[in-house]
Amino acid sequence: MRAIAYSSTGPSSVLQLVQRDIPEPSPGEVRVRVAVSGVNPTDWKARIGIGAAPGAATPFPEVVPNQDGAGVVDAVGDGATGFAVGDRVWILLAAHERPTGTAQEFTVVPASRVVRLPDAAGFDVGASLGVPAMTAHRALTVHDGGPARLGPGTLDGRTVLVAGGAGAVGHAAIQLARWAGARVITTISSPEKAALATAAGAHHVVNYRTEDAARAIRAIAPDGVDQVVEVSPARNAALNAKVIANHGSISVYATDGGAEMTLDVRHHFALNARYQFLLLYTVGDAALAAAAEDLTRALEDGALPVGEDAGLPLTRFPLERAAEAHDAVEAGTIGKVLIDVTEA
Template identity: 80%
Template sequence: MLRLVEREAPGPGAGEVRVRIVVSGVNPTDWKARAGSRAGQPLPFAEVVPNQDGAGVVDAVGPGVVGLTVGDRVWAYLAAHERPTGTAQEFAILPADRIVHLPDAAGFELGASLGVPAMTAHRALTVSEAGPSRLGPGALDGRTVLVAGGAGAVGHAAIQLARWAGATVITTVSSPEKAALATAAGAHHVVDYRATDATAAIRALAPDGVDQVVEVSPARNAELNARVIANHGSIAVYATDGGGEMTLDVRHHFALNVRYQFLLLYTVGREALTAAAEDIVHAVADGALPVGEDAGLPLTRFPLERAAAAHDAVEAGTIGKVLIDVSAA
């Protein structure tokens, strides 16, 4: 159960900073974590402040921290991973290596929308055998990327990052409303799989197949991916929407040298996280990761005292990004 309490703000320890949180971002993993790793099992800590993502201002710096000073505008990622202190609070004590400078032109709502979605998208776009390990303008020139579920938060970030890096971006959606959001995000081509033959539509756009797939629903889309993937294509799986088991035609995938890459942001390792954070800051500075309905990611906002309602909204499948306004900018 989530409840709002008043506490004294502690000081940061060695290697930590205290951040005055302005906006906290809510992800599906945040409400899922409240149920424990498995039904009926206790949480890892007696009390947890939720939410992995957020943005705000550095308020205090602990011993040994370099590169961060009081007053810096920052965004945070994996704030509550293996820790009891997430971003749904006015002052959060966080490891310095999970804090990233927020470019001056970016608002705190953008900073709080990065983290899990943008870093997951970055990883999905950088695990292909023939693709780049880092993103930037031109990194994906000449490649075709298929983003499954382009109206979701990760899909939205994947569209934006892939287009920024020079890819031709195709995305699949399930309704005209979601198609409009994916188009606003920057997708070159949008396929409504409920209204058309998705295989035929994608093959018409990419006759030689797609080079990379950013996949949210591997079980549901396994057959489609097999039909549209190019030789030496890569399918990056970041979620299990639609079921946790899938069936693959082994001979078909052999023949095309297809790579399936599964990824979980929480266990990808420091090198991948650092690379993602650096490239995302570059993209933000270039204006490539805007949020809001005009940019394809509607924002639904709640005050801190309604954090439980914010979690409920994410659990209910609210389209776009759910944010909690914690304090004044």
């Protein structure tokens, strides 16, 4: 089979197209013929070895990148119940603490990291879930007094602010919050991104470069916002302090704009506000399983479409150009970058 692999950390040039034997699933695992592989910032960051010197050793002698993907079950290991050959599935965290991800024609993963893909959802949708949608789900289910699960009506009466609504996580957060009944506000930096956030389902968009964001958000939500899905805590700490409601929660999933922030502690005391930091790789199996179940329901309801008309433009590369796909994500390409692997 064809696979993309690297044996040392570094720029995208370390990614090489190689031929490897088709792997066999061990007990508790399934093998998936990958149709589409999704690329996330975590994939290129792992490849360059964040915190390590260029050329440093990889965690395994050879690594196949990319956490997310979608395809068809091709083989089932002993004890991997719930799956059969021919099942359409999407994959999450394929390369987490494992040497092989989805940038290959066949990948073997634990059954717990494979989720059935409803018939109405295409492989592009499946490959766009994983890290972004699971992160968005977690961000929307850690509110003080809020729901631990998402579904229609679970966020009725709540106002959600999504920072950076044109990004992949922001896009999924808008879709999930809208599906769950919230009023959704998002901040963006251009008319083009405003159009994408609106297409995703945001009720209100605020351009933080051209208007007073705090005033605009307070005009929409005079009592403040209940939940913030935050991509840039350092940059937005002052804004969040001005717009968060009493007992509001700010869910931080990234550190765009800096890894340190300054807070007025007394102000947040008075509001009973909560900062909730989250990292998908360490949230635990229970949270991942809950998110997968809720995302499946959202998919069945048609609530998570992708493509420019749905607010998430797709940029595609063939497998042999995986390095360009990684570069596109690192360069901040708007939307979702996908790699076409096979015609599963």
